[in-house]
Amino acid sequence: MRTYYVYILTNQNHTMLYIGVTNDLARRVAEHKAGAHEGFTKRYKINKLVYFEESPSVAVAIEREKQLKAGSRAKKLALINELNPYWNELADVGEVGER
Template identity: 55%
Template sequence: MRDYFVYMLASDRHGTLYVGVTNDLVRRMAEHRDGLVNGFTERYGVTQLVWFETTPDIRAAIQREKTLKHWPRAWKIAAIEKLNPTWRDLYHDIVG
């Protein structure tokens, strides 16, 4: 069984936010951090992993990503601060 990850990145505390979904969070984060993902995250320097959740259901992960993308910014910030009040970069937690 595989896990899928819905995640939020930030450029800094209360900075630019990005919502994504992946089946390999460590790989995807390395791609974002190394500038290998062309587009929004590269353009705005959005590389800090500040929030994520897992699910075994790809359909649920995709739907959750779509839902989060439509949330008001204040709701996204509240979700981040509920689980990560200091906006610490969680990348080192997932790479072990």
């Protein structure tokens, strides 16, 4: 069975948020960190993983991504603060794929 992830990245100052979906969180975060793709995350150096959820269904993961993107910034911040109150870099502490 495949696992899909909805994730939230931020920049160094925590002023910008990016929400995405992937089936390989470690690879995708590494791509963001390397600036491998042109666009919003590369331009604004949004490469710190601060939140993620797992899902067994790509459809459910995409629906959750849409729900998060449609929500207010306050709701996104509350979600991050609930599970990662210190905004630790989850990709660096080995939590990717282990939660």
